Amino acid sequence: MQKQVFKVLAKINKAVLPSYTKKGLDLANASKIQLAIIGWRWYVTKNALD
Numbered sequence: 001m002q003k004q005v006f007k008v009l010a011k012i013n014k015a016v017l018p019s020y021t022k023k024g025l026d027l028a029n030a031s032k033i034q035l036a037i038i039g040w041r042w043y044v045t046k047n048a049l050d
């Protein structure tokens with residue numbers, strides 16, 4: 001059940017949130033909001049794949 005929720009969240013993230021790797025964002029120069037988005041996407045992806 002929980003894995004299905006994270007899979008749905010991953011699809012929503014992909015559609016709504018920006019992809020900073022495609023934009024070539026340097027993590028050293030990223031703002032706090034950008035780092036929070038990267039962290040959220042990582043957390044959801046990690047749990048969707050487990």
